[in-house]
Amino acid sequence: MKDPVDVLIIGAGASGAAVAWSLAETKMHILCLEQGGWMNPAEYPSTGRDWEARFFGEWSSSPNIRGRPEDYPVNDDNSPIKVVNYNAVGGSTVMYTAHWPRLHPSDFKVKTLDGVADDWPIDYDALTPFFEENDRMMGTSGLSGDPLSPLTHPPMPQQPMGLSGAIVAKAMNKLGWHWWPSDTTVATMDYEGRARCINLGHCTPACAQGAKSSTDITYWPHAIRAGVELRTHCRVREITTDENGMASGVVYYDKDGVEQFQPAHVVIIACNGVGTPRLLLNSKSDRFPNGLANSSGLVGKNLMFHPYAQIYGYVKEPTDSNRAPPTCLWSKQWYDTDLSRGFVRGYGVQFVRGAGPVFEAVVSEQKGILPWGADHHRVFRKLNGHRLGFSAICEDLPEEHNQVTLDPVLKDSHGIPAPKIDYTISENSRRMMDHALARGREVLEMAGATDICVNSPIPWGGWHLLGTARMGTDPKRSVVNEWGRTHDVKNLFIVDGSIFVTSGGVNPTSTIQALALYIADQMKQRLANLFD
């Protein structure tokens, strides 16, 4: 039998890396088990001439399409939004757009302000120092001073506006609407061993330059130097408990597929809003017959995705196409509740610079705007390099029927039951999406765009996996307490997006990592009585 470790972290992605790095200063024996392996940037798509085609195969954002041994399948047939993620050291930060807004202070008090959902048990101020610390560790770029966003202090200047940004900015100015250069985790100058962005363009499926921040190149090197042990290709099947109802360790399959048991004094789950409930539900026992930490019955419930309402069109001027990071500007014009719009809460907007030629051809053919036959070439030249996009990240409110359960049939390559998603877009979200599409159309038309197309929701747009082990002070209405410890198991913590109470209308990774650092800090402050 292996010696017990002090802290066992499951998952080496955004939150697992942050919590590992933060706890490393305690000098405890910290072990992280990650089902994927280390990435090799020399193999990233942008290094090859087939860079776009690979996004439809082994570099798809969908684990079901990728089907790598490190991935687990997800039954999302009963959801209009499909789960996307990445499984490796760095997790989904390997494959994300690096857009870096934070939740707003008002997002933590939605019940008080708008009478819907629940307030968080913590507020924005509690996370402020951890947002700052995380921005420094991840290396952010941006322009401080956005009047409609929380104040940030990015250590690097904003990305270039480029051709696309200038077109958007002029259109937004004509309409009198808010826009601002996005905070991103794309390095705009050499930073902490990372090379500056050289506009490879194909950022989402990993950055060969290393300019896009992912935790395999930010937090993990620091955490490992500080003594954290990271074991790759180790897939955890279940968390075990002892006769006192405390977590005793985990059963996992090692890189050779051999079942192992790793005892631990503290277990931290960092597996995202789908992987975490899957693991808890797979950890049921006589003592915990409905799954671990699930006395509330809320493990897996309240799944929030952020439905994306996307609209795009084609302008006469050239846009940045694939020659820049995909996002450049954001807008918070419609972020806060205005009931005259017909819905509660709101959405953030990220403007999209363009697309590469293969993507443009494939998607436009599917949309029916790129013909077959003799006229194909003329139309393609009108479309290619002229796309401009508007994507609204709509706040998804928690609803218990939107949930992650275990699929009775589907299993991963180790025979572990796979997650099943049941999700519908609410009427409030639909109205919000329609409002966003109408505003997006106004922006595009002001920019002179034609051939306008809509994806609402973006089908493979389930990047943000939130809410399935929510935070709260009431054990009957939440899974973890206000500092991330599960109500039911006093040495079991959750630090990923599943603990979100509400989703806000922004990309969540910045807030996920700030929460992970906050929880690590709480643990460090309470080491003497962590289990009381």
Next chain:
Amino acid sequence: MTADNQLTRAQRDDLRTIAAMIVPASDEYKVPGADDAAIQADMLATLGRDTRMVAAALDHLARLAGGPLAELDATQRDAVAQEFRKNGGAAAATLVRVVLQCYYRDDRVLRSLGLELRAPFPKGHVLPDGDWSLLDPVKARGGTLRRAP
């Protein structure tokens, strides 16, 4: 299919025919069609995980055509292609995507589009910084962040 990763001769013939219907050669733009031998060879060499779906699409196409697609007259061929595009489902979409992803990385096609014949890395691209005075009206309007109690 004769093997897991190969198409039959008949399937390859139909693939070439339908590819030319999707993207024909153009003298005006000085580009080959997607039935060009080099582009077809690229498709066959890189089918990989798409082989099964493409083969299914080609089988469906063969059923619609009732024989080799190339042997139909132009009117019949167009009718089959329209039906295939409209109701071919995921398999047809995969076939079309395979055709387009190989076509739009061919050197002659990229040259015609004015694009460089290279991978993005390591050269990257140059992006204009832009005129940040465009932000002045936004700054002048200001605004306040919604307060949280």
